[in-house]
């Protein structure tokens with residue numbers, strides 16, 4: 023439940039607090055690997071920390087502010103991806119992702135991000151997908167480059183990671199409404215009142231299959 027198959031081997035599932043124990047184990051096993059590029063490792067010390075993150079993300083999902091999915095590779099929990107934030111007014115989804123080291127090099131995240139683009143277009147009626155990577159994070163940058171995102175520019179000193187400053191490379195893809203699905207569920211970005219929370223909610227049910 024709450025999941026969809028992306029390939030024969032890769033499945034994504036809406037992240038729920040019940041995943042906390044397994045997700046913490048995956049995080050803890052990969053702490054050194056992930057800490058190179060992610061800021062939250064030192065704040066994630068127990069399954070309870072992971073559970074409170076998952077609860078918060080589920081709340082943000084229900085508000086249409088974010089989408090966090092857990093990735094399974096051949097039924098093993100492999101990582102996390104999603105829209106870290108959804109700008110409902112401007113129709114922009116900001117993508118984030120990570121995989122356990124043992125799941126790198128298999129094309130998993132490229133397939134997941136390709137699917138997130140479809141979700142962004144079909145279920146959230148987004149007009150733009152944004153991915154930001156530290157300049158030296160070659161593996162991360164390769165994903166938007168592989169998916170033909172446009173490089174929009176460099177943000178200088180965008181992130182301080184463990185006392186070291188990093189520049190960010192900004193990649194983006196503009197989306198057109200999928201003609202097979204007709205008009206976007208909420209009439210497209212910019213058509214909602216500024217304080218609207220609508221995210222194409224009727225269609226979200228189709229996302230959860």
Ligand SMILES: CC(C)(COP(=O)(O)OP(=O)(O)OC[C@H]1O[C@@H](n2cnc3c(N)ncnc32)[C@H](O)[C@@H]1OP(=O)(O)O)[C@@H](O)C(=O)NCCC(=O)NCCS
Nearest residue numbers: 056059119120121126127128129130131132154155161162
């Ligand atoms: C960023 C990260 C998700 C990239 O993982 P990845 O395994 O390189 O990315 P993918 O899953 O898309 O796999 C691509 C790799 O699989 C290979 N591959 C195999 N089959 C493939 C396929 N069908 N399609 C695409 N690539 C395929 C590619 O050649 C590439 O390997 P290479 O770099 O050795 O050439 C991972 O390194 C990570 O989690 N890093 C730490 C956290 C992080 O940096 N997050 C991003 C912050 S902005």
